[in-house]
Amino acid sequence: MKLKVWGARGSVPAPGPEMNRYGGNTSCVELELSDGSTLIIDAGTGIRSLGVGIAKRLPKINILLTHLHLDHIQGLMFFAPCFQSQSEITIWGPSSPEASLEERISRYISAPLSPVEVRELPCEVNFRDAPPSEWELGPAKIRAEAVTHRGPTLGYRITDGPTTLSYISDHEPGLGAPLDSLEPEWISGYDLACGSDLLIHDCQYTDEEYPDHVGWGHSRLTDTLTFARRVEAERLLMFHHDPLHSDDFLDRFQETAQERWQELGGADGAVQMAAEAQELELAPAKVAVT
Amino acid sequence: MSQKAQKPLELILARNLLTSLSTPAFLVDDSGALIFYNEAAGALLGISFEESGRMPAEEWSHALGPFGDEGSPIPIEELPTTKALRQGRPAHGGFTVRSVRGEEYEIESTALPIVADGGQEGAMIFFWTRANDTPGRE
Numbered sequence: 001m002k003l004k005v006w007g008a009r010g011s012v013p014a015p016g017p018e019m020n021r022y023g024g025n026t027s028c029v030e031l032e033l034s035d036g037s038t039l040i041i042d043a044g045t046g047i048r049s050l051g052v053g054i055a056k057r058l059p060k061i062n063i064l065l066t067h068l069h070l071d072h073i074q075g076l077m078f079f080a081p082c083f084q085s086q087s088e089i090t091i092w093g094p095s096s097p098e099a100s101l102e103e104r105i106s107r108y109i110s111a112p113l114s115p116v117e118v119r120e121l122p123c124e125v126n127f128r129d130a131p132p133s134e135w136e137l138g139p140a141k142i143r144a145e146a147v148t149h150r151g152p153t154l155g156y157r158i159t160d161g162p163t164t165l166s167y168i169s170d171h172e173p174g175l176g177a178p179l180d181s182l183e184p185e186w187i188s189g190y191d192l193a194c195g196s197d198l199l200i201h202d203c204q205y206t207d208e209e210y211p212d213h214v215g216w217g218h219s220r221l222t223d224t225l226t227f228a229r230r231v232e233a234e235r236l237l238m239f240h241h242d243p244l245h246s247d248d249f250l251d252r253f254q255e256t257a258q259e260r261w262q263e264l265g266g267a268d269g270a271v272q273m274a275a276e277a278q279e280l281e282l283a284p285a286k287v288a289v290t
Numbered sequence: 291m292s293q294k295a296q297k298p299l300e301l302i303l304a305r306n307l308l309t310s311l312s313t314p315a316f317l318v319d320d321s322g323a324l325i326f327y328n329e330a331a332g333a334l335l336g337i338s339f340e341e342s343g344r345m346p347a348e349e350w351s352h353a354l355g356p357f358g359d360e361g362s363p364i365p366i367e368e369l370p371t372t373k374a375l376r377q378g379r380p381a382h383g384g385f386t387v388r389s390v391r392g393e394e395y396e397i398e399s400t401a402l403p404i405v406a407d408g409g410q411e412g413a414m415i416f417f418w419t420r421a422n423d424t425p426g427r428e
Contacts, residue, residue, distance in 0.1 A: 095407055132408065146299040176306030184296070186305060191296040 001160045001282040002032040003198070007046020008274035010170070010204050010218065010240030011071055018246040023276025025049070026071035027169050027240065029200065033160050037138040041156065041167050042066055043091075046276065047075035055080035055087075062137050064130070064144075065093035066169050067153035068104055077109055077116070087123035092144075094152035095129035102127035130154055147171050148188040149217035157192045162284045166196035166233065169240050174223030175215060179230060193231040197282050200274065201228060203238035206253065221257055225271075229264050236261070239274045300406045301325070304414055316415040318371055322347030331417065336389035347371075356385030356399070374401035374413040384420070396420040 007025030015024040026044030033039060038054065040047065040063045047063075054061070061081055066072055081087035093101045105127065106118045118125065130144035143157040147168055155168035166189075173179060173188040184190045193199050203224040205213055210220035218240065219227070228236040238257060241250060254273040261271040297305075301317065305326045308315045314331035318324055324345045332338040335354055345353070351363055358364050366372050370381035384398045401415045 097407065145296075148299065148303065176310050177302075186297055186302055188299060188302050 001034065001158075001163045001165060003165065003280045003282060004030045004032075004050075005046075005237075005274050005276055005278045006030060006050045007042075007044045007075075008239055008241055008276055008278075009044075009071070009243060010202070012243050013045045013071075013074075014241075014243035018248070021247040021275060022241060022245075022250050022273060024243075025276055026074060027066075028075060029167065031140075031158065031165070033139050035139045038062075039064065039137060039140060039158070042072045042169060043076045043079065044071050044073070045075045045078075048078040048080075051075075051078070051080035051082075055084055059086050060088045061090070063089065063091045064142070064154075064156055065091060066155065066167070067094055067149065067151060068108075069151070069170070070108070072169070073105060073108055076105070077114055082121050082123050082125065085122040089123055089125045090128060091125065092128050092130045094144075094146070094154045096152050100127065101129055143192065145189070145192050147192070148173055148175055153217075155189050155192045157196065163282045164196045165198050165200070165282060166193040166231075167200045168192060169200065169202055170217055171202045171227075172215070172217050172219055172223070173227050174219065179223055179226040184230065187227070187230060189227070190231055193227070193233055195231070196233050197284055198235045198237060198280065199228055199231065199233035200237045200239050202240045203257070203273075204240050204242045206256075209242070221253070221260065225257065225260055225264055225266075228261075228271075229266060234270065236266075236271045237274045237280075238271065241273070297325075298406060298408070298411045300404050300411045304404055304412070308414065314417040316371075316417075317412060318347070318375070318415065319412045320375060320410050322366070322371060322375055324350040325412070334387070334389065334395060334417065334419070336391040336393070355387035356383070356397070357388065357394075358385070361386075370399055370401035371413055371415055374403040374415075375410060378403050378405060378410060387417070 006028040009026050013024050025046035027042040028044045028046030029041045031039040109118050134141055134143045139160050141159045144154045147155040149170045158165045168189050201224055202219045204218035205220045207220050207222050250273050257271050308328045312330050314334045315328050317326040327339050356364050370383045373381035380402050382400045386394050387397055388394050397417045397419050399417050401413045403413050404411045
């Protein structure tokens with residue numbers, strides 16, 4: 001399984017020269033599976049650049065959405081395959097008792113927020129609620145479960161052969177919960193992330209920033225590291241960077257995270273900040289940065 | 291993977307909420323088993339959840355109550371918890387509960403069902419003592 005980060009920013013795009021190295025685009029990750037097929041996770045603004053490259057070579061596209069906050073769907077309207085008649089796009093996302101996935105996404109892709117409506121898109125697009133039990137897309141076995149965030153939100157566990165990726169981009173498992181001592185069955189996202197080769201996880205706030213954002217649905221550093229240690233993830237890619245965090249800030253944040261990770265008994269080099277254009281090749285118990 | 295199946299998110303969030311409250315409260319799963327109670331309930335019962343652990347419905351209702359006027363356990367089907375789980379609606383009742391120290395408290399209790407996409411996940415049960423003698427309260 002190969003992975004490329006197209007957007008690692010959280011909440012809102014954060015362009016600017018001080019953000020160039022980690023990038024300002026919001027959540028989007030591309031996976032290349034063992035059969036060469038592509039799976040896209042989230043459709044933040046990062047998906048725009050991804051779409052330019054794959055528009056002609058990939059007629060069938062699956063997109064897994066964690067939830068429908070704008071930083072996870074904003075790029076959909078600028079995703080080139082949506083405007084090509086030969087494209088077949090399936091969008092998977094969380095169900096809601098309030099309205100269907102299509103109806104909820106259509107609130108964004110419709111007037112007055114958008115010049116086009118979903119029904120006007122030339123591509124064939126299908127909207128599917130993520131099933132409650134494991135399902136398959138090509139060689140990948142996919143499992144989706146609700147996790148602690150604001151509104152219906154999923155995390156994903158994707159297994160391709162012997163390799164497992166867990167993606168929980170927006171997650172506050174430490175909300176009202178002592179993560180270091182709680183039994184696993186009571187930890188949000190535990191089963192999704194348990195023993196994964198790579199865990200991509202929310203780490204929006206420093207410990208010092210977190211008290212002003214409790215309950216917003218995102219993690220502080222201590223909770224991200226504790227969660228990753230509890231689930232025994234082989235590697236951790238910290239994700240959903242706060243839009244106020246510049247490259248220099250994230251460099252220092254990463255150093256702190258690596259020191260704290262080793263204090264918790266984690267392996268050297270196993271913790272990293274996600275960065276736009278970063279590519280990883282996943283293998284069991286080993287993830288090589290290319 | 292974890293040895294025990296992970297709890298549904300709705301129960302995890304309910305536990306997080308109850309942990310933060312000073313109102314005594316129980317959390318039961320869809321079978322009626324007691325899967326958590328908070329520190330305020332532990333103060334009332336004289337035993338913490340960490341000490342007592344998970345209990346099937348028959349066990350906790352026999353050990354902790356509620357009891358009727360003659361001191362015998364109230365049949366499970368008459369408890370607000372059971373009504374909340376079986377009928378999917380809030381239910382209220384007044385009873386006696388007994389702490390492990392043998393102290394008895396007149397209480398009122400309200401059970402609120404927890405219903406998610408997949409159906410009934412469990413219920414939260416809140417307690418109020420009729421007298422102002424709740425342990426741990428001023």
